[in-house]
Amino acid sequence: MLLLNKTFQFVAIFCTLFADLSRGLAAGEVNEIVSIKREGPNIVFLISEDNSKHFMKVFASGGVNSPHIQKMAANGLAYQHAFSNSPVCSVARSTLITGTLTTRTGMHLHRKIKVAPMPEGLEMFPAYLRKAGYYTTNNAKKDYNAEEGAGVWDASSNTASWKNRPEPGQPFFHQETFTESHESRLHFPEELMRTYQPKDHPDQVKLMPQFPDTPLFRFTTAYHRDKIREIDDWVGRKINELEQEGLLEDTFVFYFGDHGGVLPGSKGYLFETGLNVPLVVRIPENWKHLVPYNKGDRPEAFVSFIDFAPTVLHLAGLDIPEPMDGKPFLGNGLRRNRLESSDEAYGHADRFDEKYEMVRSVRQGKWKYIRSFQPFYPDGLQNNYRYKMLAFAEWKQLFENGELGAIQSAFFEPKPAERLYNLENDPFETNNLAADPQRKKVLVALREKLNNWLLDNNDLGFLPENVFVNEALHNPVAYGKGFHQDLKRIIEINDWALQAWNKVRGNLLKTLREGSALEKYWAYQVAATHGRNAKQDYAAFPDWKEEENAMVQLRAIELMGILEVENPIPSLMAWMQKEEDPVAILIGMNSLVYFNDHSKYKGLAVPDKLKLKNTNAEVKRRLDYLNGTW
Incomplete structure (x- = not known):
């Protein structure tokens, strides 16, 4: 009799729930049904090409006002210390999609001569989301140095969108790239200086200290600032689309640059202007419990591109594959004090189109250490694509004419094997402190830290291509493990320099x-x-x-x-x-x-x-x- 009564109670409860559900549907309460069906938050990557954090007001004094991105930051987090591990597109994007250090996995050269296989036991991270029931889309740039494999995207094209998912309640991951800020947009003809008026008058813009003060450099800087405004408008449109569909408060939106750039000497180089990217993450109200911060916070934690894939998987409640190198910086169970203890970022640069040079870097807090393994090559060594930019070509010509000062000439001259910068006092890395006896302890500590990182990750950059x-x-991964003992000796030899x-x-x-x-x-x-x-x-x-x-x-x-x-x-x-x-x-x-x-x-x-x-x-x-x- 007791069992029968409990059965009747269960049926009654079920019928009441069904009736309430039916009334909700009749009243058009679709969003409640969507939230019931969800198994994880939606996640969107909005990626702009070729821009560092240095041109946005949300990150830098004197930066461009970007109201949509600033509003995102007010409703989320603005990361001052977000870094691409590589300052160039295919390598940076390979890092993002795999969650691996490309110097370990063989995807470190731009552009690839041959495609690298994915590490054993690893897929590109959207494949894990897709297996877990997410609808995964990419619009539309890939540019990976690795074999993509099947099952990564439900759709990848210029029309790919979360709007095309088969069920309205299906969680989604969407990645989209804004291309109008790409380096190629600064390959303008000289005529543009006469026909286009930037919003910021060129005479009023502040130039980086390594640049010559010429009308062309001023115009190029002002023109790039207008591209930042275009990025902000695009971000605003995408946020509005999510809001109009009632999805915004169920969606983590990441806005970031795919690496630094794109003014001369940034993209392709291990300066902060090549590595330190803007990153803003909007926190959805319905999933704010997954974030150990308050909206509007500016985390001091250092995060790198190797961390993005693990972060997305952790937000979705999925396991992080062992072959990934990064760690999540958002998601359930993370503690703020533990995240804030992260104050390191590593960078690497190798072949960049037809130009070779092997450079590695580590930043810890305010200190930046750059190690050049072929320092006799100047940064300004010819790369045809770079010098399509009029400002780049002018910079080189002024150097050859002997019209530049020491700081402006350094780009075209041999470099020290080691460079050390205090970024608090020298944000554009023009005053090398490596020879300062008072900084020897910092120098040696960062040198050892970098050497350990090279060895721990079996850096394949020491192999001629x-x-x-x-x-x-x-x-590459297996080869690197077998190469480990030889690499110890190679690092020792390089330290003789x-x-x-x-x-x-x-x-x-x-x-x-x-x-x-x-x-x-x-x-x-x-x-x-x-x-x-x-x-x-x-x-x-x-x-x-x-x-x-x-x-x-x-x-x-x-x-x-x-x-x-x-x-x-x-x-x-x-x-x-x-x-x-x-x-x-x-x-x-x-x-x-x-x-x-x-x-x-x-x-x-x-x-x-x-x-x-x-x-x-x-x-x-x-x-x-x-x-x-x-």
Whole structure:
């Protein structure tokens, strides 16, 4: 009898709920039904191309007023310390979509020569959302250096939208990119300066200290500020779409830049203007319990692109795959004090189109440490796409004319192997404190921190790209694990560049005689970093013509030119004409352009005599430049 009574009670409760539900439907209370059906919040990524935080009022004094983004911040969080791990698009986007450090997973070179496989046991993060019932859409840019695989997107196109999901109550992840702020928008003709009036008068804008004060740089800066306004208008439209559909308070909206830029010297470089992106996250009222902050807070926590995928999965209540490198900064169970203890961010830059240079950085709090492993290459080394921007070209011409001061000229000159900046006093990184005895403790600590990071993550950037493509690209993560012990030695050799020449010359010369090919390769780069200090011992160096490994030969030829022992250009051209691998040829072309533009051998290359066995798109760009047809 007791069981029967309980059954009747259950039926009565069910009928009452059904009646209430029916009345709600009759009254048009659709949003209540949607919330009942939800298993997680909606999540939207609004990504603008090529802009750092330095041009928005919400982040920087004197920045552009962006009312829609500022309103987002008032209803959410504005992160002062959000970083792309790489300052260029394909690498940054590969980091975002995989949640991995691309130097570990082989996606670190822009643009890819060949696509890298996804790490074993890992899919691009929207695939996990989709399996959990989310509708996943991308509109529309991808630009990944990894194999996408099936099942990532329900739709990816210029028309992809959450509006197309089959059921109104289905949770969604939507990613959309604003392209009108891209670098290419600053490839305008000179005529635009006469026909377009920026909202900010060019005479009134504040220039970065490394820029020459010219009408062109002022106009370019003012024009870029108008692009920030366009970003804000776009963000406002997207927020309004969500609000009009009654979805806004069930949706986390992330607005951020895909890396820094795009004024000269930002995109592609490990300065804060290349890495420190704007990030605002709007917190939906119905899911605010997932956030350990109050609306309007400005978290001090440092977050990087490796953290975005884990954060989205954690917000959705999903497990974070073990191969991901980042940690969530929003979601259930996180504590504010633990998040605020994060004050580090790492950066990496490698090949950027046809331009090679390996650079790594670490920021901790106010301190920024940059390590250049090929510091003899100037930042301004030719990259055809960069120099389509009139301001970039003018900057280079003014340098060649001798019309720039020391800070403005630094972009076109060799760099120290180590740089240390106090960003509180020097936000644009123009005053290197690495040689300051009072800062030695900070310098050494950050150097060791960076070295440990390189080793812990089996940094594949120490492999010449042709070696990487031919030997490691089939499974970069596994290769990196096997490379770990060798990498210890390679890092040790590179640290010889930071010591006095007379203390390391014996070890370096021994390595050049007895070391592995990769050890010799980097030993020559270290000698080149020491420059003229090494010249006194050049007679003790091995004869490069007797070296069997082609890449070691290349670095030996480069050293010969840097020390000005002999004109290296004929030897470089002969080396390239023997080489069959187009990736190796591209590395050689980098050296050739360096000597042709930035040495006493300037202008001596004879490109019409180069009869190459193989080329690729990047080699062709180098040839176009040398031939004056770019």
